[in-house]
């Protein structure tokens with residue numbers, strides 16, 4: 002079974018997807034593997050930065066993506082065999098990742114990797130184009146949303162950024178703008194998805210809504 006979740010930064014996708022993978026058991030004891038597609042774009046952004054490549058240079062960024070071994074195991078990302086998970090959420094990566102993720106050949110590489118991981122497995126995948134481009138036929142498809150203010154407050158509360166609340170709000174707004182205007186895989190609410198505004202819901206309330214629907218479909 003494929004569960005696909007899309008939505009903007011800070012809408013709660015990762016928290017909910019991780020919880021579902023940890024808690025939810027399908028009828029015959031099967032469990033979900035969780036795939037956070039944003040981490041793959043973040044790891045490739047890190048690879049560009051390490052090789053001194055500007056993510057705006059599309060051809061050079063594609064060369065970097067081809068030159069590294071990118072793997073996703075145990076909910077973390079490995080670059081050339083090394084776990085880079087803890088390095089993916091700094092401000093530098095936040096600033097550059099939208100640009101890198103608008104690179105169409107890079108998107109095709111990431112999508113192929115995700116599809117391969119989903120073969121013969123039950124997966125929960127989250128990102129921006131999981132419900133539209135990568136798994137438009139997923140058994141369960143969700144779009145999680147939240148107001149810009151509550152998303153900025155959540156990110157600020159995570160304590161991973163050195164920016165002020167207002168700076169985070171601006172950076173989220175800028176990322177939204179880029180994510181919604183990509184040539185391919187742009188963020189949008191697809192027809193047929195379950196849309197949930199999480200601004201005034203607790204994590205448990207969101208979890209329960211998704212769980213109920215996934216159980217019905219799976």
Ligand code: DC
Nearest residue numbers: 010038039042098099102128129130
């Ligand atoms: O979910 P996140 O904030 O970690 O994603 C990082 C960036 O990657 C974000 O700017 C959107 C982009 N992204 C994308 O374009 N497509 C995806 N499937 C996942 C993330």
